[in-house]
Amino acid sequence: MLNLSARVRKKVTLFCSLGECLVFGGPTFGWASLVYVLRDRGYFSELCANETVNLTGFNQDDEYYPTCAEQDALLQLVFIIGAFGVNSSSLFFGPVYDKYGSRLTRLIGSLFILSACLLFAFSSQSTAYLMFPALHLLASGGILILITSFQVGNLFGNYRSTVVTLHSGAFGSSAIIMLFIKIVYSAGVSMMSCFLFLGGVALLFSLNTFLLLPKYKIPWPLPDNWGTPVKASGHIQMEEQPVLEPINIDPLTSCNTVNTISWQDIEYPTLISCFKSVMFVLFLSWFAILQLVHLFYIGTFNPRFQLLTGDDQDSISMYTTSFTTIQATGVLFAPLCGLVIDRNKKKLTKERRGSENRTSLDDLQDCILAIVVTNLITAAFSIGMMIPILQVQFVTFFLQVMGRAFLYGILAAFVATNAANIP
DSSP: OOOOOHHHHHHHHHHHHHHHHHHHTSGGGGHHHHHHHHHHTTTTGGGGTTSOBOOOSOOTTSOOOBOOHHHHHHHHHHHHHHHHHHHHHHHHHHHHHHHHOHHHHHHHHHHHHHHHHHHHHTOOGGGGGGHHHHHHHHHHHHHHHHHHHGGGGGGGGGGHHHHHHHHHHHHHHTTHHHHHHHHHHHTTOOHHHHHHHHHHHHHHHTHHHHHTSOSSOOOSSOOTTTTOEEEETTEEEEOOOTTOOOSSOOTTSOSTTOOOOOGGGOOOOOHHHHHTOHHHHHHHHHHHHHHHHHHHHHHTHHHHHHHHHTSOHHHHHHHHHHHHHHHTTHHHHHHHHHHHHHHHHHHHHHHTOOGGGOOHHHHHHHTHHHHHHHHHHHHHHHHHHHOOOTTHHHHHHHHHHHHHHHHHHHHHHHHHHHSTTOO
């Protein structure tokens, strides 16, 4: 790890992890912008042999391709498989993260992202099916980077949930990357150059894995001497204690009196016991339903606006750009969710009981207000989505971004405060 003072290292770690999540956390959510580029390059246009060619839009090679419902259906399938990578990677690589720590997990994520960038860069109309593994790898690598970045919140004490939700917001705002690709592509830059550049940025960010983050995890609560230089065998090293566990911790006070024990002396709940937990199952079901609403909206964005605009490509491009730009504001809404949770936790702990008597039900109760707000926003978003008026869709864009920012923010805060051995 990089030998910096504790305060400077905290700030540098936060900015680097936020930057990484903002670029590579969830660019899959910018699919509406990327699909516009893919259609312009004629991906899957061989399915539209009997269709007329639409000469609107931009094209670098002055060669225009027909579009059709069959092409849109296959592009939607690409997004579905890519979006599945967000969930599948969390399931399969969660045990890897728990057992081997953040360094190996982040290296796997970086490898996925780099591979995806290369597949995108060297794809063409004749190799359009490379989009399936490319988007899946991009989504899988992004969620691994996000999950391993949550531990940065442990460096900020009582603002832990706020920092965690800030990373979730950056995750949602990374959709703006695909908009940048669309803009520079329309300016004459090739798709290959765009993704080769992103691949280089991925390699640059991978330095964060070795220089700033520990090999395993940032412990919670954070010991006073964690991250301070200590001499060992004549060398300066950063002292890491990835296996500490709190006993009777009061989140409203400092961590000066934290008692710690080795992880070998602790029996963590098994995966089966989590699935037997009513609280866990209900929360998981709630999250899955709301996430499906948002993924459905993004995956069907272009066909929906083809219908609303009468397949006017200029109008579709304008609404696509507007939607992706508004998605970038997710990083502003997500911390509001964390502030609500942190404030509610302090209030309930102070008014009713000390932290030593808190249960998992109390931790869930901290999230109730944020959950209610998320449900109301998602309900309003769903109603707006069904109104076939173009002007109303701008309001729908903001509601979708706010709802998704709160949804992923609650997920991150819930997992961080209720799941054992998760930073």
